Amino acid sequence: MSESQKPKKILIVGGGTAGWMAANLLAVRWKDVDICLLESSDIGIIGVGEGSTPHLKLFFDQAEIDEAEWMPRCNATYKNGISFVGWSSLPGYESYFHPFPAQTDDIFTVPVFFNNIRARMQGDDVIAHPDPYFLETYITQQNRGPIPEETFPFGVAYGYHFDSGLLGKFLADKAISRGVKRIFGTVTETLMGPGGHVVSVRLDDDSILSADFFIDCSGFKSLLLQGALKIPFKSYRENLFNNAAVVMPTPISEVIPPETKATALSSGWAWKIPLTNRYGNGYVYSVDYLTQEQAEKELRAHLGMLNSDVAARHLQMKVGRVEQHWAKNCLAVGLSQGFIEPLEATALALSFETVSRFIRHFENGSFTTQFQDLFNSEINLKFEGVRDYIVCHYKVNQRADTPYWHDNSANNHLSDNLKKILNLWSGSPDFARDMHANNLVVSYQPKSWACLLAGYGVFPPLKAGAKNSQVGSAQNLDQLADFVRRCGLNFKSHNDQLKKLN
């Protein structure tokens, strides 16, 4: 690998979570590079985004930061997965849990789940709702955290909930302690050189900051990538209707649940995210179906806060992605590269994927653009994979009680991949195998798709006179429940696991 082309100086523009995540990863990996982060004291961070997938744990591992160091400072809690409430009105399918993966599932219980799905698809009366089959669903129902006793031999993936403002501050302190230079100023102009490369940015005090490589973390503005480099934005508006959110906190309960709750409302859905000191709540909706005032009123009613004077915050969301995330000598990370609405809390996962893959490809290409096209197509695929999974939640909704839900289920702007997955669900004798065989496993595993579709009750009617088949016999399920329960004994309460961090 040639070191000669390695950038000597990198300028990160933007000090939100994405900017400081990038700063930490780069500072750990390229200790010899001069890394500066510019943020504006006049333009705030978005200040939402409090749930994660297990990718955030990978980020902290790669950034060499322990849970005991960051979690208490960010009022963070553990997350085993997401409860979906009210997305289907079919009896028995009013809610389901989408767990993060655990090894026990793949080895012992998911095969039974898929057997029962197959039988249910043929009209047999078997239990094919996902909840009984997953260890993390069970421990969540028991309010247990995801860290097993040391003697438990199976891996369990988990994510976090955290205060996004505090996380940004923590990551800033950490990056600065690693030598990242922080500069305050507002970019007024991007200066371009021959070949259309970014050379420097001019600040509001007329000073100029130059670098060899730029990371655009300027949020929805996307100052460098969409602004200066004019990289087109591909909107997901046709696929995903939601474009606004209203957020407000509520007091935390004594028992802190290790899950995000996503409850379907009249024209979108509400999140409930437990931190150690409060719940973060938000209603993600479409302004085509609801005004700001109506959305706020509905959220307040949902939270039992109609008469409360706690202030609500309103936000707009631009949903889609840029066509190239890395162009010329600039990489966009975070909202500047795109955003998919937060139903599965995937934004920071995509930011982490972007930075860690960029480091890999840039190094493998000896710090040239050799792997730029490959990188861009990989990240686009990741975005599309997440988008398809989110779109599916709306497409197969079993409500149709408001125009919003009706229009979502009637929306046929589906990608080819999503159409294929839905066809496999209803037609394939082996859904998981055929998803792999058809290269449809992009951002979510077959078991996640199965949780969603089975969790909503997307099944044909039962056969006339159908009764329990062998695969789903009460005895089998009792054994499985007993196995899951005994595994669950290896996990202490979530509250106790949080206390241990202090």
Ligand SMILES: Cc1cc2nc3c(=O)[nH]c(=O)nc-3n(C[C@H](O)[C@H](O)[C@H](O)COP(=O)(O)OP(=O)(O)OC[C@H]3O[C@@H](n4cnc5c(N)ncnc54)[C@H](O)[C@@H]3O)c2cc1C
């Ligand atoms: C409603 C909602 C809910 C969300 N929920 C989740 C979730 O549960 N999980 C998740 O992972 N993500 C979630 N996200 C996304 C998450 O909030 C963002 O991905 C994350 O906060 C990173 O934002 P950012 O750093 O890209 O941008 P920002 O936080 O907007 O930071 C932008 C930075 O750029 C700087 N800047 C802007 N203009 C200039 C300028 N001219 N000169 C200098 N600096 C400038 C600003 O000062 C700021 O520091 C959610 C987003 C929304 C809208």
